[in-house]
Amino acid sequence: MRVGVPIFLFLAAAGFHTALTASLESAEKEDTFVGLEQLSDLQKRDQEEFEAAQMSEAVQDENTEEENDTQEEDMTDRDGNVEAVQHESESDEDVDGMRQTREHLEANVEEADETTNLAEVE
Template identity: 95%
Template sequence: MRVGVPIFLFLAAAGFHTALTASLESAEKEDTFGEEVGLEQLSDLQKRDQEEFEAAQMSEAVQDENTEEENDTQEEDMNRDGNVEADQHESESDEDVDGMRQKREHLEANVEEADETTNLAEVE
């Protein structure tokens, strides 16, 4: 039995060593595999992120174009409205001028009549 104990310990140590070595090799393979898969996944993620970024830029560009078109349309509308208002103001001004002209002519006619009446009164 004394000879069996050292042989048993030797076999146990050898088995432990083999199990430990296999475990470490397995862990290294998993790490390597994990890194390869991680790089592939990272690459896929980067591709997706790049695609999403490009899509967002395209969307922003389209929105900017739409905004510019809306601003241009609003400016044209404002200019058109401003021109209409200016035309209305000019029409009102023309009407005011015509009305004032008529009043002046009417007053001048009244003044002439008054002068004529005064001249006739002086002559009599």
């Protein structure tokens, strides 16, 4: 019996050690699983935030493009208005030139008429 007690104590200690080791490994696996689950949640949140940032960036880019298009249209309208004003001023200059030419011709005709009238009177 004396030999049986130490063997029994040895086997009990070995069993206790095995049970304790298995328990610790199980706890580590659970922590790892919980850690992976938490990591997975963090990755999901990061992915959602990334997608939201991309969406807002796309919307912002679209708004910027629309603003640029609007600005280009405004500039085109302004350029068209400037060209129209230039064309009108050129037309006004042409009209003024024609008016001066007509007045000059009328003056010449009047002088010619006066000359003709004077020649007839003499």
